[in-house]
Amino acid sequence: MGALSRLRVLDLTQVLAGPYCTMLLADMGADVVKVERPGGDLIRPNPPFVDDPDAEAYGGYFQSVNRGKRSLEIDFDSERGREEFLSLVTEADVVVENFRAGTMERFDLGYETLRAQNPELIYSSIRGFGDPRTGETHRQGQPSFDIIAQALGGVMEITGFEDSPPTKVGPGIGDLFTATLNCVGILAALHHRDRTGEGQYVDTAMYDAMISMTERAIYQHSYTGAAPTRQGNSHPTLFPYDAFEAADGYVVIAAFGTNHWKALCEAMERPDLATDYPNPDRRLAHRDALREEIRAWTRERSSDDICETLEGSVPVAPVQNTDDIFDDPHVHAREMLVSVDQPGADRPVDIAGSPIKMSETPPRPRGRAPLLDEHRTELLEEPQQPAESD
Incomplete structure (x- = not known):
């Protein structure tokens, strides 16, 4: 019933x-x-x-x-x-x-x-x-x-x-x-x-x-007085929270928490980034340059490799089509x-x-x-x- x-x-x-x-x-x-x-x-x-x-x-x-x-x-x-x-x-x-x-x-x-x-x-x-x-x-x-x-x-x-x-x-x-x-x-x-x-x-x-x-756009407009507009796959207040090109497609990475950011930098073998950009505000202010650093790392790897490397420590997922969905157990x-x-x-x-x-x-x-x-x-x-x- x-x-x-x-x-x-x-x-x-x-x-x-x-x-x-x-x-x-x-x-x-x-x-x-x-x-x-x-x-x-x-x-x-x-x-x-x-x-x-x-x-x-x-x-x-x-x-x-x-x-x-x-x-x-x-x-x-x-x-x-x-x-x-x-x-x-x-x-x-x-x-x-x-x-x-x-x-x-x-x-x-x-x-x-x-x-x-x-x-x-x-x-x-x-x-x-x-x-x-x-x-x-x-x-x-x-x-x-x-x-x-x-x-x-x-x-x-x-x-x-x-x-x-x-x-x-x-x-x-x-x-x-x-x-x-x-x-x-x-x-x-x-x-x-x-x-x-x-x-x-x-x-x-x-x-x-x-x-x-679109509740986010409403409160942003009220708080800032500016009308939000397009910014691709990124987030207005969090970074990294974006889609990145892989060797065979795209993955999304959501490492805006400091623990996740440190884990991502470790996986990329870039401890200097974790040291130089230790807090969310600094990462957000320099996200264009940091996005290129992450993209340079993901572009050389397959989606599966990126996900296997980051899973368990950094929120990550491949961008799937319906073929992938039908194959997903x-x-x-x-x-x-x-x-x-x-x-x-x-x-x-x-x-x-x-x-x-x-x-x-x-x-x-x-x-x-x-x-x-x-x-x-x-x-x-x-x-x-x-x-x-x-």
Whole structure:
């Protein structure tokens, strides 16, 4: 049994932020019903595919963040569809949606309507700029995507090298971090409901989430009066804390503690550096010259050699690609690669596992993503109760 077994979540979300949030709930045992518009989630046809997009039900994008859910296709423009949805709301614990502000109200299915149907309901929204209920702004109603959130929230301004243009972070953190915070909000609201019987509205905005993520830039600006900008892989207040070129790739070294710095200098056979730069302030003030000293040492050695030399005394790691990740026994021991069926393909596929580990109710992907409208009969024509989680 998962920690959230017998919790019913109606998932009206699509693309990435909302589905990732409800995927976290599904991994923890919630019965997540993916309520899809006619034609299904926009990302169902997105690549990659194992072999043949015409034969396979959906691509890797949809599979990754919709595993373990049930699907029901509903048209909110029809009276029948609205009635079907309201019948599910009566027995639901949580509704999650990521439409633009005002969309659900156009169908007369907004928070107030659903709360009248089920006073204990947790209604959660993920939007680019939040909902007027929690703070009205001129941006609400505008569309937002990951790159927009990263740009507005200051992430791009502090990502990249000093002489390069602003750069977005590779993973869609505008979506994923917002989704994770929304999941935290839902769980907090459920705890409140358990104590009081009171449902509530949970709202998480992508722009807000990116400001929260760039907390370092916020306090730096307040303390110094200057806007932080790009400085590559280095840290604004710690050194060495950077990526260094090896003979066959790159490694990262985080030797900003004096004990780590001394160990690094010893490994480099440069005790003079430890003597000449004995404290963090002095190392930070001369980091350009020290970076070149470290780079001269790493450039002549393989990543494995550097890591074997420093491990145990200096924080170090190779910069890995996914080939390396798939080959790493640590990743397999932690069950961070999970095999699921890919409908229409002749082999299963691997997706990322759950990073949340629990001793008694371990979260895990609970099967493949659903086919569109796959669970209509069991959801609408059978008694209304959450599916058991194994």
